[in-house]
Amino acid sequence: MSTQFDLVIRGGTIVDGTGTQPYIADVGVRDGLIVEVGSLTGTGREEIDASGLTVTPGFVDIHTHYDGQITWENRMIPSSNHGVTTIVMGNCGVGFAPVREGDHHLMIKLMEGVEDIPEVVMAEGVPFNWKSFPDYLDVLEQRECDVDFATQIPHSPLRVFVMGERGANLEPPTSDDLVEMRRCVAEAVQAGALGVASSRNLFHRFRSGKLAPSVNTEVDEILALAQGLTDAGTGVFQCNPNLDNDARDEMAVFRTIAETTGRPVNFSLIHMPNDATNWHRYIEGIRQARADGLTISGQFLPRPLGVLYGLDLSFNPFSLNPSYRAIAGLPLAEKVARLRDPELRARLIAEEPDDPSPSFVGMIKSISSLYRLTDPVRYDFRPENSLQAEAERLGRPEREVIYDALLEDEGRAILASFATDILPYLDKSAVLFGEENLIPALGDGGAHYGMVCDAAYTTYLLSCRVGDRGLDLPTAVRSLTSQPARSVGLADRGVVAAGYKADLNVLDLDAMMLRRPQIKADLPAGGKRLSQQSTGYVATVVSGAVTYRNGEASGALPGRLIRGTRNAPSEPAPAQYADA
Incomplete structure (x- = not known):
């Protein structure tokens, strides 16, 4: 039998992006568009078994x-x-x-x-x-x-x-x-x-x-x-x-x-x-x-x-203090070794931030609560989870507790502060x-x-x-x-229905979780950036091409510049398929 579709996603629970209730159906894709949603008899050049999984539009x-x-x-x-x-x-x-x-x-x-x-x-x-x-x-x-x-x-x-x-x-x-x-x-x-x-x-x-x-x-x-x-x-x-x-x-x-x-x-x-x-x-x-x-x-x-603080990140609660400048550019291991020196520790804990930008000084001075990011991370912190609360329980100065927390995991610890x-x-x-x-x-x-x-x-x-x-x-x-x-005027996407752009996610919601952010030196000139992995993404599809499988990049690069606004192909009809 000849293929009728470039891609078929079979038997998934469709959450179609309109806010309507989920239903079970197949999704057929051809030439970068969704061409059919329902019980499909035709085959696809590529097929994804989405039984027990959730299918959504791409985000x-x-x-x-x-x-x-x-x-x-x-x-x-x-x-x-x-x-x-x-x-x-x-x-x-x-x-x-x-x-x-x-x-x-x-x-x-x-x-x-x-x-x-x-x-x-x-x-x-x-x-x-x-x-x-x-x-x-x-x-x-x-x-x-x-x-x-x-x-x-x-x-x-x-x-x-x-x-x-x-x-x-x-x-x-x-x-x-x-x-x-x-x-x-x-x-x-x-x-x-x-x-x-x-x-x-x-x-x-x-x-x-x-x-x-x-x-x-x-x-x-x-x-x-x-x-x-x-x-x-x-x-x-x-x-x-x-x-x-x-x-x-x-x-x-x-x-x-x-x-x-x-x-x-x-x-x-x-x-x-x-x-x-x-x-x-x-x-x-x-x-x-x-x-x-x-x-x-x-x-x-x-x-x-939220703002993340760490010894290998842009800022930490002591990074604007005068005594920190001499070690700011050191590799992490050397920086950690210096920060373990009792004399430098005492100076940094005693000093106040000083910087030409009042915004950054204000950001450091306004920190009221800091939380350790664990793995996996949920961000549902309570006040008693903060380092400040920990210092109070231990009867220790909070700046000492924060300083020591930054040195955990050989200096790779990440602390989070939130605006409210x-x-x-x-x-x-x-x-x-x-x-x-x-x-x-x-x-x-x-x-x-x-x-x-x-x-x-x-x-x-x-x-x-x-x-x-x-x-x-x-x-x-x-x-x-x-x-x-x-x-923003891009009405041609964001819905699982015939005529819409074939941007899709196949999700295992039961397995979905966020990992702790990590720092990687993979920018031009060796620049560092935070990245964050997750689980639960079985497949991500852009213009009908699978770009990620189980969180790993496929190598496909179907994404292109969008010039100007796009109209919706049609208003999606109410689902006529079996309820999930």
């Missing part, structure tokens, strides 16, 4: 920073090994295009400060064989990858591209500058960018402490960018808000953008301890905007924002899953190589949150697939 991660990594690497880890089949880059107003000759180093220094990517990695890895944003897209179009990838034009590089040194020095734009920025946004979106991205977050700085060019800009400049979307007739405005500001003021800016341009707005919804009421104000603002016919979406992490208490956050966020305009995201894959490893949020959501606090599997899958895809 869509709309908040990543793979802008540089995509130019030197073909695998977008640590996202693609966690079921992600589409990523969106260019977030938070930073990136590498557009850029004029002579400004390459400035873009590198900006990404180093904002996204914790080592300067040497970018200097060796990013080719900068482009100037305009359409040029950058032309370069990306030549890349082959294990996921599909799309991007947005970032505000900070655009500002410097248009204004030169005045833009980098945070000077106000002229009217001609605003006209040119608006034109560049429209040009980028017409060439295939999904939108434009900015940041108002005061944490976003150069490593020297100087603010990123976008951060202090006035609303008229932000509106000029957004009006470029109006001119292009499509696109989304993405923004990281000023977390020190009142949420009502930030939402007023987002409403102005949405009302003025008619375009959707996506922003980073982050719970910060400095004003817990802001979280609720943002959510109420999203709901009110929806009631008023505006599309403003909040991207939130399924667990609190974990269990209350899980309670607060439980009601958000499945709600329109509230989207799990903020994994930041491709950035913060040595301090954050949140890109595995997809695996965390499925392995740790489903079944907890009322979250059901269909809602969780929808929040990882069709919901984020549609929020």
Whole structure:
């Protein structure tokens, strides 16, 4: 019998990405698309037995920073090994295009400060064989990858591209500058960018402490960018808000953008301890905007924002202390040996952090609770699990306990700190899953190589949150697939139905778990990054090609640049197959 399909996934429990109840069926794939879902009699060139397993759409991660990594690497880890089949880059107003000759180093220094990517990695890895944003897209179009990838034009590089040194020095734009920025946004979106991205977050700085060019800009400049979307007739405005500001003021800016341009707005919804009421104000603002016919979406992490600390990572609680500088660049074994010296230990414990960036000093000083990451890791820490609580039980100074914990496992210990208490956050966020305009995201894959490893949020959501606090599997899958895809205009994916893109996951949910993050020196110039493995991914499929089998890369690279938004092939019909 001749084959009728390129791939058949047989007998799996389909969780189709629409939020409807699971059902058992086969999935037939041909020419990169799902062509049939049901009881299939035809055969496939390749077949996967999914009996007893779960079949979902591929996951869509709309908040990543793979802008540089995509130019030197073909695998977008640590996202693609966690079921992600589409990523969106260019977030938070930073990136590498557009850029004029002579400004390459400035873009590198900006990404180093904002996204914790080592300067040497970018200097060796990013080719900068482009100037305009359409040029950058032309370069990306030549890349082959294990996921599909799309991007947005970032505000900070655009500002410097248009204004030169005045833009980098945070000077106000002229009217001609605003006209040119608006034109560049429209040009980028017409060439295939999904939108434009900015940041108002005061944490976003150069490593020297100087603010990123976008951060202090006035609303008229932000509106000029957004009006470029109006001119292009499509696109989304993405923004990281000023977390020190009142949420009502930030939402007023987002409403102005949405009302003025008619375009959707996506922003980073982050719970910060400095004003817990802001979280609720943002959510109420999203709901009110929806009631008023505006599309403003909040991207939130399924667990609190966390920072990882270790002797081999970007930071640890003592790394900004003056006496640490002499050993900061040593190999780990030598560093551990030095840190075991009683005299250096006493000095470091007594010293306070000192750094040109107030953001990083504030990050270290604001640590209130630290937790050891074990293997496997669930992130469901309670206050009594913290090193601070351990110090209290032992009657020891907490800085001594933290210092000694960093030296565990020959200095490979990883300690985690979170922006807010974990269990209350899980309670607060439980009601958000499945709600329109509230989207799990903020994994930041491709950035913060040595301090954050949140890109595995997809695996965390499925392995740790489903079944907890009322979250059901269909809602969780929808929040990882069709919901984020549609929020950026990629409606051709995220659903298991005929006509949709054949991006799929075959999952063993009973076996799914997260391993402890590990540091690897596999970036350009020997740069280090955190990676995180998992179990439970039987297969991941992109455009009908299997990219991962049982967590191991197959070598297939079917992923390509996505230029512009995509329409849904059709609204999926209700399932007519046997209930799971």
